[in-house]
Amino acid sequence: xxxxxxxxxEILAVDPKNSFARYGVAMExxxxxxTAAALEEFETLLTxxxxxxxxxxxxxxxxxxxxxxxxxxxRLKAGIGxxxxxxxxxxxxxxxxxxxxxxx
Numbered sequence: 001x002x003x004x005x006x007x008x009x010e011i012l013a014v015d016p017k018n019s020f021a022r023y024g025v026a027m028e029x030x031x032x033x034x035t036a037a038a039l040e041e042f043e044t045l046l047t048x049x050x051x052x053x054x055x056x057x058x059x060x061x062x063x064x065x066x067x068x069x070x071x072x073x074x075r076l077k078a079g080i081g082x083x084x085x086x087x088x089x090x091x092x093x094x095x096x097x098x099x100x101x102x103x104x
Contacts, residue, residue: 004028019049026055030062038062046078053083053091060098069102076102 005028011021026041042059045052056079063072076099083092 017048019045019052019055022048023052023055023058026062027058030058030065035062035066051082051086053079053086053088055079056082057091057095057098060095064098064102073099073102 005025008021008024008028011018012025015021022041022045026038026045029035029038029041039059039062042055042062045055046059049055056075060072060075060079063069063075076095079095080092080099083089083095
């Protein structure tokens with residue numbers, strides 16, 4: 001099996017601000033249960049590319065899965081702002097739905 005993370009890290013070695021590759025690494029790490037490492041990658045992604053809407057949603061899901069709901073809520077609020085600026089109503093409604101679930 002080819003290690004997806006290794007391939008994505010090769011892309012990042014050449015282009016550290018490649019948002020798609022950074023998001024892919026974060027998602028792979030989250031899928032493996034490597035929460036801290038995944039959250040570091042999401043943080044780098046959103047620092048480099050504050051308009052990467054999906055990063056907010058998946059970072060929030062990773063936080064919520066780790067029982068870190070207060071942080072997840074903050075990430076969702078930032079993501080909703082990003083989606084609103086981008087006019088991405090689908091992402092906005094997905095994140096609002098998750099926010100409503102967490103913020104009870």
